[in-house]
Each structure stands twice: as structure tokens, then as C-alpha cells.
Amino acid sequence: MKTTNDSGGDVRLTGIGKTYGAFTxxxxxxxxxxxxxxFALLGASGCGKTTTLRMxxxxxxxxxxxxxxxxxxxxxxxxYKRPVNTxxxxxxxxxxxxxxxxxxxxxxxxxxKSVKKQVEDMLELVQxxxxxxxxxxxxxxxxxxRVAVARALIxxxxxxxxxxxxxxxxxxxxxxxQLELKRIQTEVGITxxxxxxxxxxxxxxxxxxAVMNAGRVEQLGAPADLYENPRSTFVANFLGTSxxxxxxxxxxxxxxxxxxxxxxxxxLPAARCTAPTAAGGKVLVGVRPEKISLTHADDAGSIPEGRxxxxxxxxxxxxxxxxxxxxxxxxxxxxxxxxxxxxxRDGRLVPGAEVVLHWSPAHTFGLDADQDIDAGVGxxxxxxx
Amino acid sequence: xPVVTWLKRRLVVIAGLITLGYLLLPNIVVTVFSFNQPKGRxxxxxxxxxxxxxxxxxxxxxxxxxxxxxxQIALWATxxxxxxxxMIAFALVRYRFRARGAVNSMIFLPMAMPExxxxxxxxxxxxxxxxxxxxxxxxxxxxxxCLSFVVVAVKARVMSMDPRLEEAARDLYAGPVQTFLRVTxxxxxxxxxxxxxxxxxxxxxxxxxxxxxxxxxVTFPMFVWGSAQRGTPVQIxxxxxxxxxxxxxxxxxAMVISNRRTKRKA
Numbered sequence: 001m002k003t004t005n006d007s008g009g010d011v012r013l014t015g016i017g018k019t020y021g022a023f024t025x026x027x028x029x030x031x032x033x034x035x036x037x038x039f040a041l042l043g044a045s046g047c048g049k050t051t052t053l054r055m056x057x058x059x060x061x062x063x064x065x066x067x068x069x070x071x072x073x074x075x076x077x078x079x080y081k082r083p084v085n086t087x088x089x090x091x092x093x094x095x096x097x098x099x100x101x102x103x104x105x106x107x108x109x110x111x112x113k114s115v116k117k118q119v120e121d122m123l124e125l126v127q128x129x130x131x132x133x134x135x136x137x138x139x140x141x142x143x144x145x146r147v148a149v150a151r152a153l154i155x156x157x158x159x160x161x162x163x164x165x166x167x168x169x170x171x172x173x174x175x176x177x178q179l180e181l182k183r184i185q186t187e188v189g190i191t192x193x194x195x196x197x198x199x200x201x202x203x204x205x206x207x208x209x210a211v212m213n214a215g216r217v218e219q220l221g222a223p224a225d226l227y228e229n230p231r232s233t234f235v236a237n238f239l240g241t242s243x244x245x246x247x248x249x250x251x252x253x254x255x256x257x258x259x260x261x262x263x264x265x266x267x268l269p270a271a272r273c274t275a276p277t278a279a280g281g282k283v284l285v286g287v288r289p290e291k292i293s294l295t296h297a298d299d300a301g302s303i304p305e306g307r308x309x310x311x312x313x314x315x316x317x318x319x320x321x322x323x324x325x326x327x328x329x330x331x332x333x334x335x336x337x338x339x340x341x342x343x344x345r346d347g348r349l350v351p352g353a354e355v356v357l358h359w360s361p362a363h364t365f366g367l368d369a370d371q372d373i374d375a376g377v378g379x380x381x382x383x384x385x
Numbered sequence: 386x387p388v389v390t391w392l393k394r395r396l397v398v399i400a401g402l403i404t405l406g407y408l409l410l411p412n413i414v415v416t417v418f419s420f421n422q423p424k425g426r427x428x429x430x431x432x433x434x435x436x437x438x439x440x441x442x443x444x445x446x447x448x449x450x451x452x453x454x455x456x457q458i459a460l461w462a463t464x465x466x467x468x469x470x471x472m473i474a475f476a477l478v479r480y481r482f483r484a485r486g487a488v489n490s491m492i493f494l495p496m497a498m499p500e501x502x503x504x505x506x507x508x509x510x511x512x513x514x515x516x517x518x519x520x521x522x523x524x525x526x527x528x529x530x531c532l533s534f535v536v537v538a539v540k541a542r543v544m545s546m547d548p549r550l551e552e553a554a555r556d557l558y559a560g561p562v563q564t565f566l567r568v569t570x571x572x573x574x575x576x577x578x579x580x581x582x583x584x585x586x587x588x589x590x591x592x593x594x595x596x597x598x599x600x601x602x603v604t605f606p607m608f609v610w611g612s613a614q615r616g617t618p619v620q621i622x623x624x625x626x627x628x629x630x631x632x633x634x635x636x637x638x639a640m641v642i643s644n645r646r647t648k649r650k651a
Contacts, residue, residue: 109567
């Protein structure tokens with residue numbers, strides 16, 4: 001096995017782009033995936049994430065830019081000369097070969113004669129030792145998925161590429177395989193680049209997530225950072241749910257910006273605002289549904305000072321066990337979403353009730369109003385359909 | 386009514402057996418009459434049992450010569466049509482090029498055109514080119530009309546092949562040649578084999594096109610036709626029966642092999 005103390009597992013994409021005729025699949029982008037990390041490319045279908053992955057694999061020739069693995073320029077190397085292996089969507093196991101030969105394929109092509117021990121060890125790692133002589137179609141979806149991982153990993157690639165590897169599995173199995181893949185990655189220490197449209201999957205597994213939209217990287221960062229500090233409406237809506245309220249800059253006081261929305265005032269930390277903050281400018285104020293507290297209008301006096309507040313009427317409430325999801329109509333913004341943990345439920349919070357929504361200004365983020373407020377909404381559902 | 390119930394329960398089996406009988410009856414007649422000892426020159430009435438024709442299958446002048454020519458043409462036509470047809474099928478499924486749609490439908494033309502028309506126009510073409518009619522003109526004609534059938538058979542298989550399998554092979558250190566030999570060819574093999582078998586059968590028993598373009602060369606179907614004018618030797622039935630048996634044996638062997646393979650794997 002190769003030692004990995006050199007920077008051999010770094011993936012560096014420099015100005016890499018891909019166009020098909022007049023259609024631009026990937027706009028020139030720079031991306032560095034550090035050695036040993038678990039990196040996710042997240043986006044809806046057609047956003048260019050798979051094309052980017054295929055350019056790293058060598059299955060797609062970039063129109064512009066270069067691909068480096070460590071210090072080696074592999075831009076013009078064919079896939080069979082790159083120290084990179086791929087776990088394909090729907091696995092692409094060879095139907096005419098049994099499981100053992102599928103896993104041994106890469107070793108044999110590189111002229112390694114004694115493959116038995118290595119293949120058996122690898123099948124043990126993915127818990128398929130018993131199935132070695134079966135054909136792929138005789139295995140379940142989850143087992144096929146593990147064969148695909150074993151077939152790629154046995155070659156000790158510098159980078160393992162995963163193209164929607166869990167897309168064909170049912171929800172429960174998918175959760176299980178997410179943990180399994182994460183465990184394998186920690187165990188072997190190989191750089192993983194994972195393409196997915198499932199934001200939960202990306203956040204659960206990856207150290208770093210790059211959110212892609214229409215051939216560009218919208219934002220890159222650790223999952224928690226992306227979730228807490230989205231810098232565009234697409235990221236705010238695509239990763240979880242966001243309430244976005246149109247507001248106007250009123251004044252600036254110290255580190256905070258005071259905004260007018262409807263008749264009320266909202267406070268936003270200047271550091272969390274990516275929009276220009278000149279007085280009179282438009283800003284989209286964002287807050288996540290679970291950061292908002294709901295109080296019945298009769299108890300409005302008990303709300304501490306200094307919190308952002310909006311009044312409204314409950315339009316809908318759905319009880320889903322651990323939490324209740326409310327939709328609140330307000331003059332400021334129709335259909336605000338609020339998720340409340342079911343710790344102590346207030347029996348008065350039923351549809352039609354007058355309520356006050358309030359949250360800490362620290363949980364507020366500001367976005368440039370000059371973009372589509374609904375970008376990224378529903379992209380996940382489209383993909384699932 | 387137990388008889389009616391009995392019949393109802395076995396209706397599918399009975400219908401199947403009758404159909405099978407309908408299909409096999411001509412072969413049985415050919416086989417039975419290969420053991421006949423006809424009185425005159427025509428082998429159309431049962432006289433008495435004899436194995437004379439089986440002991441001397443080449444006893445009729447020209448028969449075995451024509452058989453050998455037919456087998457040679459069928460072999461070369463199969464090889465030619467299978468190689469060309471497979472390449473066309475891959476090109477049509479895998480690549481997007483100008484006039485792909487037109488080529489796709491033109492490939493079917495030889496199948497749809499009446500054989501007699503094709504035979505006559507081929508003859509006109511050969512005569513105008515000043516070609517010497519014989520083995521080569523027959524071979525060219527056979528490759529031409531077998532091609533469409535091979536393309537159809539292979540195309541169906543290639544269409545159901547996942548192109549990601551080849552990408553996976555390339556990703557796993559197989560160069561273009563290795564990818565083709567280790568992944569593409571083995572997976573496409575059943576389609577190619579079906580196309581080749583079809584080509585062999587079509588070429589071996591073609592009469593119309595061959596008759597037009599053969600010149601003085603005589604293939605087995607032409608020999609049978611020719612002798613039917615003057616009297617049918619029993620040897621024709623012997624050759625027919627032998628061909629049938631060889632085909633049945635091949636099918637049985639293939640079945641036994643694939644059965645064993647599945648049993649061993651399971």
C-alpha cells in the first residue's frame with residue numbers, strides 16, 4: 001500500500017470548465033480538495049456536479065482549465081492512467097463476471113497475478129465474503145453498492161469518486177450506508193469526492209460541501225457554516241428551509257443594522273449581511289424556522305427585550321412527533337415557517353390564533369435582495385420525482 | 386363430465402403439442418423418406434426401407450460439390466456480415482453523426498425489399514460492372530442481405546448495454562483494447578451469436594438471389610431445385626436430415642452447457 005505522507009491526494013481544479021456546443025455545463029471554477037478529506041458536491045440535477053466529477057475521473061475532457069492530483073497534471077491522461085477510481089451511479093457492475101472477478105478487475109488489468117488474498121480481504125471489509133461466486137444480479141441493492149465500493153477501493157486510489165452512490169437505495173438502507181461509507185473513509189484515509197443531490201446526505205457525511213447551481217459553485221464550506229451563514233438565496237433555500245423577509249435598511253448602530261419590514265423593525269448583525277447596507281437599500285432578512293419561537297399574542301408582554309418580533313396568524317399546524325411545524329401568515333411576509341420542539345405545548349397555538357414570532361438577532365442573516373427569492377426552492381423535490 | 390374437465394385443464398399443453406407437431410412434421414417426412422427406396426426417379430411415394438442412401442450420401446454426381454460450395458459461402462458470408470453488421474450496430478447505437486437516422490432506416494431496406502427485385506437488380510449491377518458471375522458474386526450478395534439481420538440482432542443487444550460498464554472498465558485501468566475484449570465483447574456476445582446464426586441459416590438456404598447471380602456455380606439449394614425437375618435422389622433427404630440433426634445437437638449442447646454453468650454458480 002502506498003504511503004500517503006506526500007500531498008498525493010490533493011485534488012486541484014484550476015479554471016476547469018465544460019461546454020457542449022452552446023450549452024455551458026460547468027463554468028470555469030477553481031476548487032481544491034485537501035488530501036484525506038470527505039468532500040461533497042451538492043446540487044440539483046443538471047447543475048454540473050456530475051460533469052465536474054467526470055472531469056476528475058478523466059471520463060470527460062474539460063474545455064478549459066487543468067486537473068492536478070498532488071503535483072501531477074492529469075488533465076490529458078485517459079481514465080485508465082489516473083490513480084482515481086469511481087463508484088458509479090447504479091454501480092455499473094460487470095454482469096458477466098462474478099463478485100470476485102468484479103472486485104479483482106482493476107488488479108488484473110494492472111498485471112497483478114496473485115489477487116486472491118487481496119480480493120478476499122476487501123470482500124471481508126464490505127462484509128461480502130460469502131457472496132464471492134455470485135453474479136451481481138443475485139445480490140440486493142445494498143450488497144451491489146458495497147461491491148462497487150470494494151471494486152474501486154481495492155486499487156488504493158489517491159481519490160475515490162462517488163457519483164450519487166446511494167441514489168438507488170431506499171431511505172433506511174441509505175442512512176445505514178452513509179454511516180458505513182463514512183466509516184470506510186475514516187479507516188482507509190483516502191480522499192473521497194462525493195456527488196449528491198441530497199442535502200442531508202452531504203451534510204451528514206462530508207467535511208466540506210460545495211453547493212453547485214447552474215454550472216457554478218455557489219458556496220463552499222463546512223456543513224454547519226453553510227447552514228448558518230448562507231450567502232445566497234439558493235443556498236438558503238436548498239440547504240434546509242429559510243424564511244426570507246423583504247426589508248429596507250433604516251440605520252446602522254454599531255455592529256448591527258436596523259431594518260424596516262412592514263411596520264416593524266428587525267435587527268441584523270452587520271457581519272452576517274452579504275448585501276450592501278446603505279440606508280434605503282433593500283435586503284432579504286433570513287431566519288431558519290427552528291430558531292423562531294412562537295408566543296400567543298396574549299402573552300406578548302413576556303417576550304424579552306431585544307428580540308426581533310413579527311406578529312401574525314397561524315394558518316396551519318402539522319404535528320410530526322418530535323416537533324410541530326407551523327405556517328404563519330403575517331403582514332410582513334406570507335407563509336412564515338416555524339418549527340417548534342414539542343417540549344411544552346401551548347394548547348392555544350391552533351390555526352387562527354394570533355401569535356408573535358420572535359428570535360434572537362444573532363440568528364438572523366442578510367442577503368442581497370437583487371436575486372430570486374425562491375431560488376433553490378423545490379429543487380430537491382424535482383429530483384425525487 | 387370428467388373428459389371435458391380433463392381437456393380444459395390440459396388445453397394449453399394440447400395446443401402446444403399440436404403446434405409443435407405442425408412445425409416438425411415436414412422434418413419428420415424428410416427423415417422418413419431418407420430411408421426410402423423409390424421405384425422411379427422421384428422420391429415422393431413410400432416403397433420400402435433402405436439405408437442405401439445413408440451409406441453413400443455423395444453417390445449422386447454434383448451433390449456433395451454443391452454442398453461444399455454452399456457451406457463455404459455460408460461460412461464466409463456469416464463472418465463478413467457479422468463483423469460488418471456488429472460494427473454498424475455499435476456505430477448506430479453509440480455515436481451521433483450526420484445522417485444517422487437515414488442510415489438507421491436504410492439498413493432495413495434489404496429486409497423489406499422483395500428478394501426477386503433485389504436479385505434482378507444485383508444481376509444488372511454485376512453485368513454492368515463486367516463482373517464474372519460465380520462464387521464471389523454470390524458471396525457479395527449474401528453478405529449484403531445478411532447484413533440487415535445481423536444489425537437488427539446486435540443492435541437490440543447493444544441498446545440494452547449500459548455505456549457506464551465500459552466507463553467503469555476504463556476507470557479500472559483497462560485500456561481501449563482491454564475494455565473491448567473484457568467487457569464490451571463478452572456482454573454483446575449473445576446478440577452477435579444470434580446474428581451470426583441467423584446469417585448462416587439465411588445464406589445456406591438462399592435460392593432466389595443465388596440463382597440470379599451464380600453464373601455456372603451450383604449451390605446446394607440450386608442443386609435440389611435442379612434435380613427436382615428431373616427426379617429427386619434420396620441423398621437430398623439424407624443431407625437435409627443430417628443438417629437438421631446437427632442443428633438440434635448444437636442447440637442441445639448449448640443448453641446443457643448453460644444449465645451446468647448456472648448450477649455451478651448457484
